[in-house]
Amino acid sequence: MTILQDATKTKDHQKSPPKSTPLLLVIAGAIIVVALTYVLPPFRNYQLATIGAYFCVTAGLTVLTGLNGQLSLGHGALMATGAYTLALWQNKFDLLLPGIALAVLVTTVVGGIIGLAAARLRGPYLAGLTLAVAVVVPSITSTFDKTFNSDQGLSVALDPPPGVIPVEQWQAWLCWAGALLTVLVLAYLVRGRFGRDLRAVRDDETAAKLAGVGVARTQVMAFVVSAACAGLAGALFAVLAQSVSPGAFPLTLSLFLLMAIVIGGLGRLTGALIGAVLLVALPSVAQSIAEDAGSQHLEGNLALTFFGVVLVLVMLAAPGGLAALKFPRRSRRQKG
Amino acid sequence: MTTGRPQGTGLLEVDGLTAGYGAAPVLHDVDLTVGAGRIVAVLGANGAGKTTLLRTISGLLPAAAGRITFDGVDLRGVKVERMVRHGIAHVPEGRGVVTELTVDENLRLGNLWRRRPKKRGGLDEIYDLFPALAGRKNHLGHQLSGGERQMLAIGRALAARPRLLLLDEPSLGLAPKLTAQILGLLRDLRDRTGLAVLLVEQNVRSALSIADEGVVLNLGRIAARERADKLAGDADLRHAYLGF
Amino acid sequence: MDRFLYLTFDGLSRGAVYAAFALALVLIWRAARIVNFAQGAMAVATAYAGYSVADATGSYWLGFLVAVTGGLVLGAVVERVVMRFVDHSSPLNGVVVALGLVLIIQGVLGMIYGDGYRPAPAPFSRDAFEIGGIAILSRYDLFVFAAVGAVVVLLTLLFTRTATGLRMRAAAFAPDVSRLLGVPVGGMLTLGWALAAAVGSLAGMLVLPTELGLHPNAMDLLFVSAFTAAVVGGLDSPVGAVVGGLVVGLLLAYVGGYLGATVAPMAVLVLLVVVLLGRPDGLFARAKARTA
Numbered sequence: 070m071t072i073l074q075d076a077t078k079t080k081d082h083q084k085s086p087p088k089s090t091p092l093l094l095v096i097a098g099a100i101i102v103v104a105l106t107y108v109l110p111p112f113r114n115y116q117l118a119t120i121g122a123y124f125c126v127t128a129g130l131t132v133l134t135g136l137n138g139q140l141s142l143g144h145g146a147l148m149a150t151g152a153y154t155l156a157l158w159q160n161k162f163d164l165l166l167p168g169i170a171l172a173v174l175v176t177t178v179v180g181g182i183i184g185l186a187a188a189r190l191r192g193p194y195l196a197g198l199t200l201a202v203a204v205v206v207p208s209i210t211s212t213f214d215k216t217f218n219s220d221q222g223l224s225v226a227l228d229p230p231p232g233v234i235p236v237e238q239w240q241a242w243l244c245w246a247g248a249l250l251t252v253l254v255l256a257y258l259v260r261g262r263f264g265r266d267l268r269a270v271r272d273d274e275t276a277a278k279l280a281g282v283g284v285a286r287t288q289v290m291a292f293v294v295s296a297a298c299a300g301l302a303g304a305l306f307a308v309l310a311q312s313v314s315p316g317a318f319p320l321t322l323s324l325f326l327l328m329a330i331v332i333g334g335l336g337r338l339t340g341a342l343i344g345a346v347l348l349v350a351l352p353s354v355a356q357s358i359a360e361d362a363g364s365q366h367l368e369g370n371l372a373l374t375f376f377g378v379v380l381v382l383v384m385l386a387a388p389g390g391l392a393a394l395k396f397p398r399r400s401r402r403q404k405g
Numbered sequence: 406m407t408t409g410r411p412q413g414t415g416l417l418e419v420d421g422l423t424a425g426y427g428a429a430p431v432l433h434d435v436d437l438t439v440g441a442g443r444i445v446a447v448l449g450a451n452g453a454g455k456t457t458l459l460r461t462i463s464g465l466l467p468a469a470a471g472r473i474t475f476d477g478v479d480l481r482g483v484k485v486e487r488m489v490r491h492g493i494a495h496v497p498e499g500r501g502v503v504t505e506l507t508v509d510e511n512l513r514l515g516n517l518w519r520r521r522p523k524k525r526g527g528l529d530e531i532y533d534l535f536p537a538l539a540g541r542k543n544h545l546g547h548q549l550s551g552g553e554r555q556m557l558a559i560g561r562a563l564a565a566r567p568r569l570l571l572l573d574e575p576s577l578g579l580a581p582k583l584t585a586q587i588l589g590l591l592r593d594l595r596d597r598t599g600l601a602v603l604l605v606e607q608n609v610r611s612a613l614s615i616a617d618e619g620v621v622l623n624l625g626r627i628a629a630r631e632r633a634d635k636l637a638g639d640a641d642l643r644h645a646y647l648g649f
Numbered sequence: 650m651d652r653f654l655y656l657t658f659d660g661l662s663r664g665a666v667y668a669a670f671a672l673a674l675v676l677i678w679r680a681a682r683i684v685n686f687a688q689g690a691m692a693v694a695t696a697y698a699g700y701s702v703a704d705a706t707g708s709y710w711l712g713f714l715v716a717v718t719g720g721l722v723l724g725a726v727v728e729r730v731v732m733r734f735v736d737h738s739s740p741l742n743g744v745v746v747a748l749g750l751v752l753i754i755q756g757v758l759g760m761i762y763g764d765g766y767r768p769a770p771a772p773f774s775r776d777a778f779e780i781g782g783i784a785i786l787s788r789y790d791l792f793v794f795a796a797v798g799a800v801v802v803l804l805t806l807l808f809t810r811t812a813t814g815l816r817m818r819a820a821a822f823a824p825d826v827s828r829l830l831g832v833p834v835g836g837m838l839t840l841g842w843a844l845a846a847a848v849g850s851l852a853g854m855l856v857l858p859t860e861l862g863l864h865p866n867a868m869d870l871l872f873v874s875a876f877t878a879a880v881v882g883g884l885d886s887p888v889g890a891v892v893g894g895l896v897v898g899l900l901l902a903y904v905g906g907y908l909g910a911t912v913a914p915m916a917v918l919v920l921l922v923v924v925l926l927g928r929p930d931g932l933f934a935r936a937k938a939r940t941a
Contacts, residue, residue: 374756486834505822506822
């Protein structure tokens with residue numbers, strides 16, 4: 070009985086959904102992005118596009134880790150799955166939108182398989198398994214090098230954008246179309262029953278079970294949803310880079326994604342946006358610092374270090390760690 | 406001369422102690438004295454603050470206000486892990502046997518606080534006190550019965566050679582006969598070695614049977630403080646606070 | 650048959666390294682209930698320090714000593730400065746902080762040494778010498794066995810025969826009770842991290858000459874293999890870690906030898922999945938009982 074009461078109490082602590090509908094926000098976002106693409110120089114448009122692609126995957130991870138409490142270090146590998154799927158498809162058929170759809174589908178299936186395993190694992194075991202996925206999966210490109218061409222990777226055949234639109238602008242439109250669609254779907258998903266179930270399972274599995282929530286089913290669904298987002302992001306990255314290679318999806322990428330959602334504030338889609346912006350902005354800043362210093366060693370590594378420091382500091386500064394980030398208004402229970 | 410009133414010259418002196426968990430204090434303005442070689446029983450209903458009192462004395466909980474001195478030393482600011490050096494051993498509620506370690510290892514932990522192995526002395530004395538443990542030296546803690554665990558926890562505390570033993574609910578889950586045996590042992594130790602005991606006990610009758618003095622806690626305040634035999638005979642007090 | 654024998658000894662030699670690294674993970678898990686995901690990065694950091702000293706002085710052994718002592722220091726620092734302040738109400742907090750450390754260490758190493766591979770020479774020949782006409786073992790393999798064997802023996806002695814070992818075990822199993830008995834629990838935790846990191850650094854030094862060389866990410870796969878080894882053995886069990894390490898080593902050697910080197914990492918992943926799913930709660934059961 071007390072468990073059930075606890076569960077309802079925790080639910081009360083969740084914010085009631087804000088009144089502005091996601092649809093309006095997304096339309097507003099679309100207008101802003103399109104307007105931006107007309108004023109930004111090409112390189113900035115490319116960065117804007119990259120933010121959009123990152124936003125897809127951070128939004129999905131926010132649902133998985135923030136709302137459902139599952140930690141995945143394998144989303145870099147899932148992005149690779151989407152990217153390679155698109156590359157293979159494009160080099161055969163050269164039809165971008167069906168290719169992206171296929172990339173999402175294939176990644177969703179792979180994510181479902183990992184999710185089935187993940188639903189039975191907790192804490193460090195799940196982290197370890199997904200870490201293993203992130204480390205091991207790139208080696209598949211060498212095992213099946215005829216298909217994936219080892220470390221060199223594949224180039225991605227792409228038609229030039231329609232009309233006289235610059236490539237970067239077109240990329241930004243494409244990535245943000247994907248990102249805003251993703252966010253729209255996720256926003257409506259997490260407002261409904263699914264979102265309630267996600268939180269219930271995260272907060273107290275036993276209580277959720279008693280309340281009739283299918284714990285394993287919810288966890289697998291969370292993984293599937295976030296995998297689909299990662300697949301889309303991967304496909305968009307393939308379009309952006311016009312090539313795919315294992316080196317583009319290292320373990321570090323997964324760690325960056327984790328950092329992005331932790332810093333953005335776990336469990337909020339706006340946090341996922343902040344995280345995506347940081348993922349593009351910080352390395353860019355770090356790179357200009359490195360160029361000023363004239364040091365090649367600094368390039369990339371400065372951003373790496375900075376991300377690490379921020380991640381550790383955020384975790385240490387938030388009393389209760391992840392939980393505090395998840396439930397900002399929840400007071401810690403006292404032991405009696 | 407036992408008047409049942411504290412004389413202000415005890416081994417352990419607690420003055421105006423207020424303590425508890427977080428913002429809400431469990432103990433309010435508690436005064437208490439335990440003289441050397443005396444057994445003081447802390448009595449009271451569930452939630453009266455008995456365990457909190459012991460945990461605050463041994464430093465597991467911080468005191469919000471008040472003083473705790475032991476043999477003239479101010480115990481505030483003494484870390485939990487240094488209490489045993491001052492001569493205080495605490496047997497926590499639920500016994501606190503390390504179930505993953507053997508009986509012998511548990512007992513050795515008792516006097517491990519002495520840095521020099523020579524000074525630690527043997528455990529033979531403890532095994533003499535608790536012959537049941539001697540036969541099970543190499544059994545793991547979780548293989549022991551409830552009574553054996555209680556003996557082990559007390560034995561381990563005694564291995565530290567304390568001057569004051571804080572003992573929390575030794576009778577919990579034990580057969581009456583075993584409880585009597587353990588309490589009898591405490592009385593013998595007091596008589597033989599001058600050990601002081603602060604005993605928290607639900608089982609009021611057994612506790613008062615060996616105690617010199619009884620202190621009744623009610624809702625975190627001292628409700629009564631009397632000689633044990635007097636307390637056992639005071640029907641009003643018994644009814645009001647002790648429920649028999 | 651010759652090849653099988655060769656692969657078996659090769660697998661045992663690798664397995665010994667995985668065993669040592671898995672032992673490091675188990676040590677911290679037992680002491681702090683944290684899987685130290687930064688173990689690999691920490692080992693890389695000390696290996697860089699070790700090989701820098703070795704390059705500067707010309708003495709591999711001085712470098713080896715620096716790496717292992719460096720591990721001791723780094724482990725203590727990580728516990729004192731970072732891990733001590735992590736909230737342990739959720740096991741994920743420790744994991745995320747450790748991953749943050751991975752980023753920091755790899756970034757700093759990259760800034761100092763660059764991202765290229767640096768050579769990591771072996772102190773002994775890695776050419777197998779022949780016994781009865783079959784080439785099965787190299788002098789380096791023997792060194793690996795001796796080093797890991799020494800670690801296992803020393804750790805066993807420490808934990809079963811010394812007062813400090815008893816204190817460490819008690820502090821890990823029952824911190825509050827240990828505190829009441831005068832055990833400096835915080836100090837024991839620091840010591841545990843220091844020891845574990847030193848063992849991890851030793852394993853790192855042993856594995857490097859058999860790999861491509863020194864690189865900020867050089868231990869990623871070692872970590873995965875060792876984590877698998879630790880899980881195979883049960884995260885709580887030092888003996889299990891050693892057995893698990895040998896199992897993973899043999900698996901990698903056979904799969905790599907018969908199916909191709911690029912398949913070997915997949916085999917580790919498959920083993921990890923099978924073990925994790927085969928005993929979904931069994932692996933966790935003891936830990937749960939303990940914290941209850």
